[in-house]
Amino acid sequence: MSRLRRSMLFLPGSNAAMLSTAFVYQPDSIMFDLEDAVSLREKDSARLLVFHTLQLPIYKEFGIETIVRINSLKTEFGLKDLEAAIWGGADAIRLPKTDSAQEIHELEVHMARIEKASGREVGSTKIVAAIESALGVVNALSIAQSSPRLMGIAMAAFDYLVDMQTQRGDGSELFYARCAVLHAARVAGIDAFDAVFSDVDDEEGFLKEVELIKHLGYNGKSLINPRQILPLHNAYSPTQAEVDYAQQVIAAAEEGEKKGLGVISLNGKMIDNPIINSARRVISRYEASGVRQ
Numbered sequence: 001m002s003r004l005r006r007s008m009l010f011l012p013g014s015n016a017a018m019l020s021t022a023f024v025y026q027p028d029s030i031m032f033d034l035e036d037a038v039s040l041r042e043k044d045s046a047r048l049l050v051f052h053t054l055q056l057p058i059y060k061e062f063g064i065e066t067i068v069r070i071n072s073l074k075t076e077f078g079l080k081d082l083e084a085a086i087w088g089g090a091d092a093i094r095l096p097k098t099d100s101a102q103e104i105h106e107l108e109v110h111m112a113r114i115e116k117a118s119g120r121e122v123g124s125t126k127i128v129a130a131i132e133s134a135l136g137v138v139n140a141l142s143i144a145q146s147s148p149r150l151m152g153i154a155m156a157a158f159d160y161l162v163d164m165q166t167q168r169g170d171g172s173e174l175f176y177a178r179c180a181v182l183h184a185a186r187v188a189g190i191d192a193f194d195a196v197f198s199d200v201d202d203e204e205g206f207l208k209e210v211e212l213i214k215h216l217g218y219n220g221k222s223l224i225n226p227r228q229i230l231p232l233h234n235a236y237s238p239t240q241a242e243v244d245y246a247q248q249v250i251a252a253a254e255e256g257e258k259k260g261l262g263v264i265s266l267n268g269k270m271i272d273n274p275i276i277n278s279a280r281r282v283i284s285r286y287e288a289s290g291v292r293q
């Protein structure tokens with residue numbers, strides 16, 4: 001199974017206390033933000049802080065993937081952010097407000113140059129493209145297929161909903177975009193991350209949203225608060241009943257194969273390849289993250 005990316009925890013790159021302690025919460029990925037969570041007057045100091053934090057061995061020791069959200073390359077900060085992220089050793093760059101594949105191609109050229117200069121293997125730094133506009137949603141497939149560096153695309157709901165001239169409601173306002181981004185990711189064979197849920201005190205609302213995006217097929221979600229990590233990981237772990245059933249399916253499939261049967265039956269239900277593959281996915285999720293508590 002590929003790397004687990006259920007939780008991607010955002011934190012403001014200007015917040016020294018959060019930067020030095022966030023590993024204790026053990027998200028799958030941590031995202032040092034240099035874009036919208038950092039004020040204009042803190043852009044330079046935040047970049048320096050993030051550069052130094054990336055070099056702390058503790059994030060690697062905890063197996064946490066490090067991602068830097070840079071400012072757009074159209075701003076005066078973007079290129080400096082990219083230099084700091086790559087020289088600092090970030091695993092991936094999150095490009096905000098990605099509207100086209102062309103923007104990823106421009107980013108790649110700079111990344112290759114900086115990797116060469118810093119002695120990093122060319123191509124080793126990954127990209128996550130954040131989709132934050134109607135144009136980005138319409139272009140999601142070409143964005144998702146634009147580079148072998150892309151490890152995922154992320155739905156960014158705040159800016160997207162402003163562009164759509166609406167706001168957060170019952171989820172119907174995001175349904176088309178969520179599906180489009182997810183389909184693009186699946187066609188491209190990369191991960192899909194859902195949007196931030198901003199009311200950190202509303203655990204019930206958060207879990208409802210997590211159930212929806214998990215059911216749609218998202219790999220995980222961008223988060224803004226450590227209190228959201230455990231409930232998310234737990235929701236993504238299979239239940240004991242799901243694990244038991246998956247084990248029965250795999251045992252029945254192995255038995256059927258020994259007997260040379262193409263189609264087998266378990267408790268009166270037909271078991272075929274899609275069901276066996278889905279059972280294998282449940283088992284690998286269980287092996288990676290345990291059973292739901």
Ligand SMILES: CC(=O)SCCNC(=O)CCNC(=O)[C@H](O)C(C)(C)COP(=O)(O)OP(=O)(O)OC[C@H]1O[C@@H](n2cnc3c(N)ncnc32)[C@H](O)[C@@H]1OP(=O)(O)O
Pocket residue numbers: 009010011012017018022033036037158196200223224225226227
């Ligand atoms: C639209 C966008 O662009 S979203 C992406 C950019 N936004 C962000 O990065 C915001 C990140 N999140 C935050 O800054 C904060 O969680 C807030 C402002 C949302 C809420 O802050 P608080 O109410 O102080 O959170 P809370 O009381 O749960 O904090 C508890 C502890 O977790 C820490 N913490 C909170 N959020 C984070 C975080 N994202 N990463 C790491 N640590 C965090 C706090 O520092 C605090 O630590 P302490 O107990 O050692 O003092």
Ligand SMILES: O=C([O-])CC(=O)C(=O)O
Pocket residue numbers: 036096130132154155156157158159160195196222
């Ligand atoms: O990228 C994200 O997940 C958060 C964000 O900027 C947005 O929703 O506009």
Ligand SMILES: [Mg+2]
Pocket residue numbers: 036096132156158159
């Ligand atoms: Mg945004």
